[in-house]
Amino acid sequence: MGRVQDKVALVTGGASGIGLSASNLLAKEGAKVVISDFNVEGAEQAAEALRTQGYEACAVFLDAGNEQSIIDAINFTVEKYGTITVLYNNVGLTNLQKDLDVLNIDLDEWDRLMDVNAKSVLIGSRYAIPHMQKAGGGSIINTTSMAGFAGDVVRTAYGASKAAVANMTKYIAAQYGKDNIRCNAVAPGLIMTPAAERNMPQEVQDIFAKFNALPYHGEADDIGYTVLFLASDESKFITGQTIQVEGGHYIGNPSMADFQAFLAKVQGK
Ligand SMILES: NC(=O)c1ccc[n+]([C@@H]2O[C@H](COP(=O)([O-])OP(=O)(O)OC[C@H]3O[C@@H](n4cnc5c(N)ncnc54)[C@H](O)[C@@H]3O)[C@@H](O)[C@H]2O)c1
16 A cells, blocks of 8 residues: 555646656555646656556646646546546746846736746646545645745745745635645755756855755755655645745754854854
8 A cells, every 4th residue: 555545646847856756756655646747748758657667647738827727737637537636736936037126026027926836826726626525635735935934135926926825725724624625835945956956056055055954955855755745644634734844944043154153253263
């Protein structure tokens, strides 16, 4: 028996990074997995790789910024596997050229990021919940971000959209808990996925490493295993929560590094 045996999972943005890790882990623990992505070839490759190893998976195109496309992916899942009991709303992105500080952010980009990062969670949940109600329950998992819990110099829309996802998680959990539908979120810190490699110059990665309590960066599987836990019945009394998977980056006093430097100076080290 796998940890999510016979659950039917739709993973959004499953062709790469965190979504790919979650898709692989869910399938290997017995779920029937639909991997949805803008990059449908990548999603198909991932599903094919799982099938060759004897697991149950298939792929479907998804544009998370488009309501009809989300509906199509959910309908595809239900037609293929009869229901949907796990929805992993994982798609999310930013744009370092346009998602800037409040004075300079591109307002069209604000709208696009709100649609792709936050509204997609609302829409996916809206169309998956009736199937979960019919099935007697389900688990919705959302990817938010530590960027949704603190201010920063740029990525205003990303941070605001991820904060929206974290709080929407509680609304969904509160509204459908009595239907045995749980909703939780995972908030990654810096995770070394293709997107992070693309967006983060080495110097920025080093800044993250300096503030992590742990001596290494996060990997996609660190989030994947958290999603697996939240999808499984092992977490059946957990709902409305955001689990922060961030290497202890945010647990210290923000001024700790400067304080350490000050101590070293006064102690003559
Ligand atoms: N990697 C990190 O450090 C980090 C930190 C915090 C939060 N996150 C969040 O984790 C999630 C996954 O990030 P990742 O690092 O694995 O990214 P990634 O780029 O490696 O994977 C994202 C996947 O989503 C797909 N995608 C992008 N836009 C899409 C759209 N509109 N419709 C459908 N598919 C689309 C991409 O094709 C890609 O396969 C995102 O929500 C991101 O905001 C990541």
